[in-house]
Amino acid sequence: MTDLILRHVRPMGAAVTDLAVAGGRFAETAPAGAEVIDCGGRILIPGLVEAHTHLDKSLLGLPWYRNEVGPRLIDKITNEREVKVSLGLHPQVQSERQAIQSVGYGTTHIRSHVDVDTHHGLAGVEGVMATREKLAGLVEIEIVAFPQSGMITRPGTVELMDAALEMGVEVVGGLDPCGIDRDPRAHLDAIFGLAEKHGKPVDIHLHEQGALGWFSMEEILTRTRAHGMQGKVTVSHAFCLGAPERAQVTALQEQMAEERIHVVTTAPAATTVPAVKELRAAGILTGSGSDGIRDTWGPYGNGDMLERAMFIGLRNNLRRDDEVELALHICTQGGAEIMEIEGYGIAPGCLADAVLVEGETLAEAVASRAPRKLVLKGGRVTARDGLCVVAAP
Amino acid sequence: MTDLILRHVRPMGAAVTDLAVAGGRFAETAPAGAEVIDCGGRILIPGLVEAHTHLDKSLLGLPWYRNEVGPRLIDKITNEREVKVSLGLHPQVQSERQAIQSVGYGTTHIRSHVDVDTHHGLAGVEGVMATREKLAGLVEIEIVAFPQSGMITRPGTVELMDAALEMGVEVVGGLDPCGIDRDPRAHLDAIFGLAEKHGKPVDIHLHEQGALGWFSMEEILTRTRAHGMQGKVTVSHAFCLGAPERAQVTALQEQMAEERIHVVTTAPAATTVPAVKELRAAGILTGSGSDGIRDTWGPYGNGDMLERAMFIGLRNNLRRDDEVELALHICTQGGAEIMEIEGYGIAPGCLADAVLVEGETLAEAVASRAPRKLVLKGGRVTARDGLCVVAAP
Numbered sequence: 001m002t003d004l005i006l007r008h009v010r011p012m013g014a015a016v017t018d019l020a021v022a023g024g025r026f027a028e029t030a031p032a033g034a035e036v037i038d039c040g041g042r043i044l045i046p047g048l049v050e051a052h053t054h055l056d057k058s059l060l061g062l063p064w065y066r067n068e069v070g071p072r073l074i075d076k077i078t079n080e081r082e083v084k085v086s087l088g089l090h091p092q093v094q095s096e097r098q099a100i101q102s103v104g105y106g107t108t109h110i111r112s113h114v115d116v117d118t119h120h121g122l123a124g125v126e127g128v129m130a131t132r133e134k135l136a137g138l139v140e141i142e143i144v145a146f147p148q149s150g151m152i153t154r155p156g157t158v159e160l161m162d163a164a165l166e167m168g169v170e171v172v173g174g175l176d177p178c179g180i181d182r183d184p185r186a187h188l189d190a191i192f193g194l195a196e197k198h199g200k201p202v203d204i205h206l207h208e209q210g211a212l213g214w215f216s217m218e219e220i221l222t223r224t225r226a227h228g229m230q231g232k233v234t235v236s237h238a239f240c241l242g243a244p245e246r247a248q249v250t251a252l253q254e255q256m257a258e259e260r261i262h263v264v265t266t267a268p269a270a271t272t273v274p275a276v277k278e279l280r281a282a283g284i285l286t287g288s289g290s291d292g293i294r295d296t297w298g299p300y301g302n303g304d305m306l307e308r309a310m311f312i313g314l315r316n317n318l319r320r321d322d323e324v325e326l327a328l329h330i331c332t333q334g335g336a337e338i339m340e341i342e343g344y345g346i347a348p349g350c351l352a353d354a355v356l357v358e359g360e361t362l363a364e365a366v367a368s369r370a371p372r373k374l375v376l377k378g379g380r381v382t383a384r385d386g387l388c389v390v391a392a393p
Numbered sequence: 394m395t396d397l398i399l400r401h402v403r404p405m406g407a408a409v410t411d412l413a414v415a416g417g418r419f420a421e422t423a424p425a426g427a428e429v430i431d432c433g434g435r436i437l438i439p440g441l442v443e444a445h446t447h448l449d450k451s452l453l454g455l456p457w458y459r460n461e462v463g464p465r466l467i468d469k470i471t472n473e474r475e476v477k478v479s480l481g482l483h484p485q486v487q488s489e490r491q492a493i494q495s496v497g498y499g500t501t502h503i504r505s506h507v508d509v510d511t512h513h514g515l516a517g518v519e520g521v522m523a524t525r526e527k528l529a530g531l532v533e534i535e536i537v538a539f540p541q542s543g544m545i546t547r548p549g550t551v552e553l554m555d556a557a558l559e560m561g562v563e564v565v566g567g568l569d570p571c572g573i574d575r576d577p578r579a580h581l582d583a584i585f586g587l588a589e590k591h592g593k594p595v596d597i598h599l600h601e602q603g604a605l606g607w608f609s610m611e612e613i614l615t616r617t618r619a620h621g622m623q624g625k626v627t628v629s630h631a632f633c634l635g636a637p638e639r640a641q642v643t644a645l646q647e648q649m650a651e652e653r654i655h656v657v658t659t660a661p662a663a664t665t666v667p668a669v670k671e672l673r674a675a676g677i678l679t680g681s682g683s684d685g686i687r688d689t690w691g692p693y694g695n696g697d698m699l700e701r702a703m704f705i706g707l708r709n710n711l712r713r714d715d716e717v718e719l720a721l722h723i724c725t726q727g728g729a730e731i732m733e734i735e736g737y738g739i740a741p742g743c744l745a746d747a748v749l750v751e752g753e754t755l756a757e758a759v760a761s762r763a764p765r766k767l768v769l770k771g772g773r774v775t776a777r778d779g780l781c782v783v784a785a786p
Contacts, residue, residue, distance in 0.1 A: 063753065064753040064754045064757050066754070066756075067714050068714070068715075069712070069713065267662075268707070269660075269704070269707040270707060270709065270710035271710075294760065299706075299712065299717060299756050299759070299760040300703060300706065301760075310693060311662070313692075313693065314661070314693060316663065319460055319691040319692065320460045320461055321459050321460050321461070322461075324692060359457070360457040361459070363459075363692050364457050364692065367687065367692040367693050367694075368695075
């Protein structure tokens with residue numbers, strides 16, 4: 001049933017009204033016989049957008065993993081590569097578990113970075129591809145080929161990335177051009193080369209702090225210009241934009257805005273982060289995501305993008321209602337624009353991908369993060385009372 | 394009924410066993426006829442300790458408050474003083490609402506700072522005192538007389554603080570000796586004078602950053618020595634201990650450890666914060682709290698001290714299981730030691746103040762923050778499935 005009347009609903013917190021869905025899209029009127037759903041005066045927002053996660057890595061559904069990993073980035077990368085084998089981690093099963101949990105929280109779209117390395121080859125990509133096929137109609141999954149273990153220092157990885165893109169992966173990933181491969185030129189040339197060859201956008205993890213991160217960002221800017229990839233490059237994390245030297249950061253952000261480079265922030269509390277109000281003022285599209293959820297990197301995370309909006313609010317000191325609404329906008333519209341989702345929104349003509357949230361206002365919905373009464377994907381009910389209609393494996 | 398057998402329980406995540414409660418305390422054996430509660434193999438931890446909140450300020454249960462407050466600390470203080478009147482905020486009702494919500498999350502002890510000012514006099518203290526009497530047996534509430542609007546710049550406040558202590562308030566509060574009163578000497582002399590006069594401990598809000606905060610901390614140290622108040626002084630927030638100049642901070646922390654000054658951190662994400670692992674290494678007792686919950690300062694917070702443990706973990710980059718357990722320790726034992734709670738713990742002889750949490754391990758309990766199956770206070774069941782047995786007004 002994708003013809004609906006959503007009765008007693010408050011679109012984006014506005015006054016109570018009825019909304020029609022016809023053929024899976026919001027419409028002026030619904031066909032005769034459309035199912036009527038009483039929304040009890042709840043707020044309707046467009047589907048939450050998980051614009052940065054790692055579906056292949058989650059340990060959801062497995063016995064508790066006791067984390068005793070060392071403190072460095074490379075400790076975590078090495079540990080994970082080994083633990084995937086020792087636990088027999090199955091990317092298809094794990095990605096299905098996480099995606100189904102996300103649907104329960106009201107997520108309708110996911111961009112997942114998926115590891116590509118010479119150890120596991122394309123097993124991760126194949127697994128997540130199987131999940132996205134299995135869950136078609138419940139949630140849309142976009143895949144980024146992600147060279148987590150480095151590309152240049154591990155010969156064969158670029159070829160694997162190339163093969164992943166041939167298979168239908170939508171986005172070229174990358175990672176700390178200086179910090180991991182220790183060869184920023186070769187790393188970035190490889191990524192932008194793959195992007196050009198396949199006509200795909202880029203989404204690069206950039207954890208590098210301060211001046212090192214600025215250097216990598218400048219190199220990304222240079223290649224964005226050279227390849228004419230304005231609007232097609234996303235930098236995830238971009239911790240260097242949170243550096244205390246605001247004049248330098250502002251100058252960099254101005255260039256990023258000019259080349260229409262997007263930022264995805266997970267708003268972590270323990271590092272410098274981009275300031276979302278500054279990004280908005282600069283005109284830089286901003287999305288958000290959960291990053292890893294209960295994996296070998298850390299125990300936290302649940303896929304709730306309303307909770308993520310709260311994290312953005314807490315990290316950016318957003319207290320006023322209009323500021324909290326910005327955090328929510330980042331977790332909905334912001335991610336949707338970065339992922340170029342067609343027909344996103346709750347206006348007539350848009351796909352009926354939407355979620356009922358609790359509270360008197362949008363800010364209360366974020367602050368309370370109560371279970372979602374109803375989630376729709378193309379007008380189909382995909383979750384009720386916080387639970388996806390499909391059980392996890 | 395305060396005689397119990399807790400069947401199939403895992404104390405602090407250890408192997409499944411049975412625990413006995415006799416006369417409201419954990420015991421080797423329970424009297425004949427004790428009620429048997431099947432704990433389903435869940436983990437039992439001692440009651441969560443909310444060591445820093447503001448029970449009189451919460452807007453819980455009221456229509457949504459649209460926050461349009463300015464960015465400065467003084468904007469928030471002034472706005473709140475006025476809004477309390479315009480909303481007709483009732484400290485007794487509001488504190489009861491928040492305390493009951495906290496019980497549902499497994500909190501058994503609360504230290505609440507309560508505003509004392511020349512505008513509202515002792516209405517806040519009287520209200521929270523009425524609540525603590527009403528909720529006796531459900532949760533213990535300790536009150537800090539808190540000069541939120543300043544003490545020296547508002548003549549009459551010291552006298553009100555004095556009267557509050559006469560009435561039975563347990564702790565002398567204070568606030569940014571430089572930042573608010575702009576007279577650190579007079580502010581701190583007044584506080585320590587009151588503490589000496591009434592033989593009460595001190596708990597001072599210190600938001601002052603960097604060198605300003607260090608200066609105030611040094612002045613607190615001086616007075617702690619002079620008044621022989623070792624072990625009786627808590628500094629809440631202590632943002633200055635999160636300053637990047639670690640050598641200076643380390644030197645200060647060594648002095649704090651010597652004078653047995655405690656720290657309470659709410660682990661906010663948008664400012665510098667004390668590093669909890671460093672505090673532990675230095676031997677400084679550390680507790681935590683929710684701070685304001687859904688008040689005129691901001692929309693966030695719910696009183697869940699397991700969630701607070703997660704915030705401590707996220708802010709301090711605690712990922713390993715032993716590190717997450719430290720965060721939980723701060724939200725239980727740490728606060729209990731600071732508040733000098735008699736008989737705290739789950740060993741035989743301790744008061745049966747405890748909570749069942751979900752998960753295979755303590756770290757999972759923190760990461761998942763699932764509703765609490767059961768909360769006990771002196772062996773009495775005070776909450777089930779996340780809800781206090783008493784309804785909020």
